[in-house]
Amino acid sequence: MNLILLGPPGAGKGTQAKILVKKFDIPQVSTGDILRAAVKDQTPMGIRAKGYMDEGALVPDEVVVGIVEERLAKPDCGKGFILDGFPRTVGQADALKKMLAGLGKSIEHVVSIDVDKEELLERITGRRTCRGCGRGYHIVFDPPHVQGTCDGCGGELYLREDDSEETMRKRLDVYEQQTAPLISYYADESVLRSIQGTGSIEDIQQKILVIIKGGKG
Secondary structure (H helix, E strand, C coil), X not given: CEEEEECCCCCCHHHHHHHHHHHHCCXXXXXXXXXXXXXXXXXXXXXXXXXXXXXXXXXXXHHHHHHHHHHHCCXXXXXXXXXXXCCCCHHHHHHHHHHHHHCCCCXXXXXXXXXXXXXXHHHHHCXXXXXXXXXXXXXXXXXXXXXXXXXXXXXXXXXXHHHCHHHXXXXXXXXXXXXXXHHHHHHHCCCEEEEECCCCHHHHHHXXXXXXXXXXC
């Protein structure tokens, strides 16, 4: 099973991917993780990527695709994989399609997790992190027993800059401009299914499983 999870920041892709990894015993391929691993292991593409990163430049698509290819060629991807954070653009999707064809693979399912923008803002901006131990909370969905104080170590809870409303709105704007067009792209490829990303984690997981097992969600 070769799967892509699409959706804006805060839609719950990472949470759902981790559940699918355990259920199907296939790896979650996160571009951030494999990029760092490739640089650390000094793979051919990792060495190229490090050159750009050392200069403070964006790693170009061809190198990112090369790093993804290195990862997908490993034995643990033989039964399938879940792509997380890639592709981000239609150009990357085209490159991925060609690369997978070279490996004798293709994308079987693309699940788009749809969530209203205002709900996404509530989810993200409600996050709080402990300065002491790093434990995460949510002021609505998972609040501490004492407001502003970590249940575990008693440390101060704060709003990370990445979770601020201003930063989140910028991230959502980038998603709409760069990544949302992938919904039409994969619809044209007849592999896209969209689900509502509201409800419990278990509810959303069931919707995804219906799609994987051949339903329409």
